[in-house]
Amino acid sequence: MIGLVDCNNFYASCERVFRPDLIGKPIVVLSNNDGCIIARSDEAKIFKIPMAAPAHKWIDKIEKNNIHVFSSNYPLYGDLSQRVMNILARFTPEVEVYSIDEAFLFLDGVPTPDLVAADLVQKVKRWIGIPISIGVAPTKTLAKAANRIAKKFPELNNSYVIDTEEKRIKALKWMDIRAVWGIGNRNAKKMEYYGIRTAYDFTQKTDSFVRKHFTVMGLRTKRELQGERCLEFEHQPPAKKSIATTRSFAEMQTALPPIEEAICHYTELNGHKLRKKKLCASTIMVFLTTNSYQKLPQYSAGFSATFPTPTNNSTEMIRYAKETVQKIYKSGYQYKKAGVVVAGLIPEDQVQLNIFDEINRPKYQHLYKIIDHLNESYGRQTISIASSKGSRKWKLKQEKLSKRFTTRWDDLLDVE
Amino acid sequence: MTREKTNSKLQFFKADFKSDTPVSYVGGVNAGFPSPADDYLDVKIDLNQELVQNPEATFYARVRGNSMIEAGLNDGDVLVIDRSLEAGNNSIAVCFLDGEFTVKRIKIEKDFCWLVPENKEFSPIKVTSENNFMIWGIVAYVIKKV
Numbered sequence: 001m002i003g004l005v006d007c008n009n010f011y012a013s014c015e016r017v018f019r020p021d022l023i024g025k026p027i028v029v030l031s032n033n034d035g036c037i038i039a040r041s042d043e044a045k046i047f048k049i050p051m052a053a054p055a056h057k058w059i060d061k062i063e064k065n066n067i068h069v070f071s072s073n074y075p076l077y078g079d080l081s082q083r084v085m086n087i088l089a090r091f092t093p094e095v096e097v098y099s100i101d102e103a104f105l106f107l108d109g110v111p112t113p114d115l116v117a118a119d120l121v122q123k124v125k126r127w128i129g130i131p132i133s134i135g136v137a138p139t140k141t142l143a144k145a146a147n148r149i150a151k152k153f154p155e156l157n158n159s160y161v162i163d164t165e166e167k168r169i170k171a172l173k174w175m176d177i178r179a180v181w182g183i184g185n186r187n188a189k190k191m192e193y194y195g196i197r198t199a200y201d202f203t204q205k206t207d208s209f210v211r212k213h214f215t216v217m218g219l220r221t222k223r224e225l226q227g228e229r230c231l232e233f234e235h236q237p238p239a240k241k242s243i244a245t246t247r248s249f250a251e252m253q254t255a256l257p258p259i260e261e262a263i264c265h266y267t268e269l270n271g272h273k274l275r276k277k278k279l280c281a282s283t284i285m286v287f288l289t290t291n292s293y294q295k296l297p298q299y300s301a302g303f304s305a306t307f308p309t310p311t312n313n314s315t316e317m318i319r320y321a322k323e324t325v326q327k328i329y330k331s332g333y334q335y336k337k338a339g340v341v342v343a344g345l346i347p348e349d350q351v352q353l354n355i356f357d358e359i360n361r362p363k364y365q366h367l368y369k370i371i372d373h374l375n376e377s378y379g380r381q382t383i384s385i386a387s388s389k390g391s392r393k394w395k396l397k398q399e400k401l402s403k404r405f406t407t408r409w410d411d412l413l414d415v416e
Numbered sequence: 417m418t419r420e421k422t423n424s425k426l427q428f429f430k431a432d433f434k435s436d437t438p439v440s441y442v443g444g445v446n447a448g449f450p451s452p453a454d455d456y457l458d459v460k461i462d463l464n465q466e467l468v469q470n471p472e473a474t475f476y477a478r479v480r481g482n483s484m485i486e487a488g489l490n491d492g493d494v495l496v497i498d499r500s501l502e503a504g505n506n507s508i509a510v511c512f513l514d515g516e517f518t519v520k521r522i523k524i525e526k527d528f529c530w531l532v533p534e535n536k537e538f539s540p541i542k543v544t545s546e547n548n549f550m551i552w553g554i555v556a557y558v559i560k561k562v
Contacts, residue, residue, distance in 0.1 A: 129552075416517070
């Protein structure tokens with residue numbers, strides 16, 4: 001059996017751990033620059049504020065209905081997510097972390113998966129304060145469906161197991177085809193056209209029909225719904241193929257220096273992520289874009305550079321990032337967003353050295369070890385490369401940011 | 417544990433502050449004779465391991481005020497809170513009461529409970545079903561600067 005764990009309204013739930021007074025109250029969480037709504041509690045969904053909506057357009061509704069607004073506090077969410085994943089890993093044979101708030105559990109050979117699931121729901125709730133739901137079934141796609149059922153019916157106490165043919169058929173007949181994992185909105189219209197309303201309807205179509213209209217991916221989903229395992233449990237997650245840092249500016253930027261500075265900072269963050277994962281990047285891509293929602297001249301460009309030798313040395317990476325941003329920058333535009341992506345990632349110890357290399361790599365490795373250590377001990381940007389720290393005109397707005405209760409001494413919860 | 421002194425009432429232990437390297441380094445020096453103590457080297461004391469029984473369920477908080485001073489909880493002390501511990505009668509707990517966090521000793525009665533301060537100048541608080549109340553976690557240790 002495979003389990004799917006999903007944290008209920010994860011970001012809102014994280015905020016509630018340290019604000020128990022907000023349990024049962026509507027919460028929305030905004031994206032990094034406080035632009036858009038990226039998470040809503042169930043209570044906030046009732047007010048029909050759409051996902052990804054720019055918050056300023058909904059300010060009246062938010063204030064009128066006493067909806068609590070938070071800036072995203074990723075250090076907190078990341079820490080609580082890790083705690084959840086650790087508990088899952090402690091009490092099950094294997095875990096495949098799927099996202100910050102979702103994970104598959106490998107439960108083959110576990111004699112009572114229903115009891116394991118119910119116990120995990122309780123433990124995570126009590127130990128961390130995060131509500132989760134678990135669906136268990138023979139395949140990943142069915143486990144997703146079981147999870148949906150666990151969430152939908154309160155009497156199930158957030159866990160549900162599809163372990164008989166009868167339960168499987170019942171679940172498929174209940175489930176809207178659009179909510180099936182892997183179907184997506186793109187196929188929704190087509191499904192409607194062919195009269196496929198539920199997951200069950202879909203499984204009643206012949207293989208050749210499904211393959212013809214919904215490709216081999218659709219066929220895979222059909223088989224998974226029938227209980228045949230097509231999506232393997234990823235025992236060891238594949239190495240990341242790229243690392244990206246992209247942000248929107250708090251205010252639109254027109255001049256090159258602040259943009260350059262932001263790019264340097266993002267490059268430095270990527271360098272740190274690479275070193276932490278003991279990886280080196282072969283290429284770097286920089287992009288810049290204007291705000292497509294506004295009636296202003298539009299421009300968007302990206303350009304990549306290849307390193308002579310794969311690297312995770314921020315100083316070297318910044319040199320290339322700067323050259324690249326100078327190439328793509330054009331004056332006269334209002335830039336909204338910029339980003340740096342590094343790709344072609346290979347393990348640090350598998351880098352082929354280049355005999356023409358002019359950089360003293362061991363020396364830099366040592367230097368960065370010290371820099372990373374200082375930044376981890378005393379907070380980000382204690383030490384950084386001169387070009388990446390300046391006026392900080394582009395800094396993110398984080399107005400309603402909760403404290404980093406679990407990762408900073410200065411931010412500990414106060415109790416009287 | 418490396419016991420250094422046994423003739424006094426206090427036992428002293430070597431502290432280890434790096435929880436990622438809890439094992440002592442053995443050998444590595446080729447010159448001279450091997451140390452006769454090498455075979456007896458033990459794992460060093462790791463404060464994380466001592467104070468944190470269940471890392472996933474452990475949170476820290478800071479004491480504000482003097483309501484628990486007689487239990488040894490002073491203003492500014494850091495509490496090690498273990499949310500996986502069962503709340504027992506007389507446990508010191510971090511509670512959430514009507515919108516605020518508070519640390520008190522809990523006394524459980526039949527239909528209600530008391531939050532008892534450890535300071536004569538404060539009165540116990542009676543908690544009934546009328547209150548918005550939860551026991552957030554149990555205090556396992558107090559860390560204080562002396």
